[in-house]
Amino acid sequence: MLGQHWVRVGVVGEVGRFTAPDAARYARGSRVVLRTRRGLEVGDVLSPIEQASGYADGVLLRGVTVEDDLLLARLDRKKAEALDVCQQWLERQGMPAVLLDAEPMLDGSRVFFHFLGEVPEGFDALSDALTDEFRQATGIDKFAETLEHGCGPGCGTDDAENGCKTGSCNTCAVLHACSTKKK
Known part of the structure; x- marks a missing residue:
């Protein structure tokens, strides 16, 4: 089950x-x-x-994992910057929307902004730029790749290269990232 x-x-x-x-x-x-x-x-x-x-x-x-907590702390620091940039953009545009919070995804694929009221027109371009900035500032691309694909061929199986065998993912950039990969 x-x-x-x-x-x-x-x-x-x-x-x-x-x-x-x-x-x-x-x-x-x-x-x-x-x-x-x-x-x-x-x-x-x-x-x-x-x-x-x-x-x-x-x-x-x-x-x-401990690695996740370190990444979350880094994302949280960048989140404060993203909120400031977004708030300044709203003010320059004369938008009445109230920015409540920003929410970066763990893999850095996207940053979601939460507003009270309608999402301002033209906000998608700013959101994309802030997401790109997050990815660069946090160095998250390698983490996301390892989490998605493992540390190499056969990751998480007994045939794995780089020493990442089933149940012993000690060589992964993210400990246990490949634990769900099976034969």
Whole structure:
């Protein structure tokens, strides 16, 4: 049976059903890395689901690692800068929208901005520029590549190169990044 969990994710606190492909069970309050429709995110486990179904809002990849926490701290520092740039842009444009928060994805693929009111016209270009700035400032591209593809051919299997065998991902740039890769 698939290990499904109710997980709270995002600054809005959306709750969804996430499946751990390895059927692992995570305790309430565990911080986990998720693949959602928006990208890679960190969430908080609310509860394992006893009556799992085939439906899921995404995949629960693994628990948060020390490396993830370091990356999250870096993203949080850049988030403050992004909020300042966005607020200045709104003021220059004379936009009445109220900027509430910014939410970078763990893999740096996107930064989501939350507004009270309508999203300002022409904001997409600024959002894309801020996302590119995030990617460069955090050096997140290598992390995202390792998380997505592992550390090399056969990552997470007994045939792996670079010493990254099943259950012993000590050579990955991100510890346990390849733990969901199987033969």
